[in-house]
Amino acid sequence: MIINNTTIAPGENAILRLNVGRLPSDTRIYLNVHVYRSSVPGPVAAVLAGVHGDEVNSVEIVRRTIACHMFGNLLMGTVVVIPVLNVYGFNNFSRDVPDGKDVNRSFPGSAKGSLAARVAHIFTKNILPVIDFGVDFHTGGSSNYNYPQIRYSKGREQSRELAEAFGAPFTVANRPIPKSLRKTCLEAGKPMLVFEGGENLRFDGFAIEKGLAGIRRLLFSKGMLPEAPPGAPTIHIEKTTWQRAARPGMFRWWKQSGQAVQKGEPLGVINDPFGQDEFPVLASRNGFIIGHNNSPVVRPGDALFHLGY
Template structure:
């Protein structure tokens, strides 16, 4: 007996047949000029049944690595060989992307606006559209980000490490670091967790820049997750990921010019020098030291710092419970 034919997928009023790819525009709003504004999607509707996975990039409009990761992943996918469906939104915050801004025109952070509302602000309406047309159709999500505000991150997955389903996906993604991260009100991840949808948040590189290492790790990770879900043929075996339960940002004790002397991925011991802060006249210099044994997973790229600024993000790989304090990107 022949296998039952897979049904088409209808999204945004457009039908996508099994074994086909399609580009879809979801209307969002009308600009003051009278032009329309849409959320672009790429849909790969596999010929065979399977789960649905969404990929999202540029929820913050200045975070470009996710856009490139999705472009390269889509280039690898063949709908006729795919089991299930991939719904990709390379640029969710189109307004911010066009203006090279993290935010929407009203200065709202889209990643503090989920699950959104059909009658709310522009950010709320965009969040609602993404939830109803993309997230609610999916079984798993992968949200792609970079560091913000002149910060660069070592490739890492942030997720609920206490959830077995999510951890299985994180291990298959196999970023160098997998970090337990608390939920932020209004974030896409928090909205998905409330709906019972497993989600991985990938952090790698910095805003406004392509980072080839971050992009390569992201592409390989997404493809491994699709293989783990049996949506495509197995690829390379997943390398080990380092599970981190806590981390801390080392902050500036004084204002001045910061010279970084460590690197992303460096293993450090307590007291190791991470950099130094000096004034513009060279009259004073203060060492910045690692607070505990760990791995450098984030750094500032801006030498000009003020007292209290986040300088170096260190993942805690020690065992002392008094040190266990989660400290995600201050702006994510």
């Protein structure tokens, strides 16, 4: 295997530092890539996080795979690990790169494009050609908590099989976002699962645990790891909808992510701040809450609950 002119032989492990660019201060920025190779040929998996720099819960999941030597004794194949793809965003506690662009809307990228396109290009040029499949770890956004879930490309049997093997609490079939990493991988014939769990700039032990167990199960299913924790049955989600705030105010929820809800059931309330009025938020349909808003103050139209069904 050759990544960025470095050869990694079967049975070898390596840590590569790919040059991403420079800061205005002329400080060089590097992308750290850890490669674990069994001496036995087999599939090549990518495990990556930090495409959005503020999604540190996903970075922590991938960091722990390295710290606990999860891939130190692979039975076969290769694992390519990138804990932080968007190094710029990670340093700035930001989802995006410093010019405000989203790396996950900039794929496949280009060597001479915007900063986000350049970061995307490094993955597309160096990593995508050598992998067969992978998992891209994410979290919800600001104040938005995602219950641990795998998103896979609807109608793609290979993606569905990988999602089943991962065994997250929810398995969501949807279409990849245009210009996303997942879409670029799909077009190259390489299924890329997206894991979502927790919210940005927070650790969430439950989501971390589900993410780590899922990687083990996925690689076990491919014959790459000798064992994996047993999985609970996953709930398949075919469609999702956002339930939004009909009015502004202070938001409190009774029902939270992971729970089943019935149409018309009270999920929470929105109050004015003066103790005068209270407006219930009722479930718009039967389903499961796969994400919810932790913000105590909401504006009209703000997403409150992500319902899957």
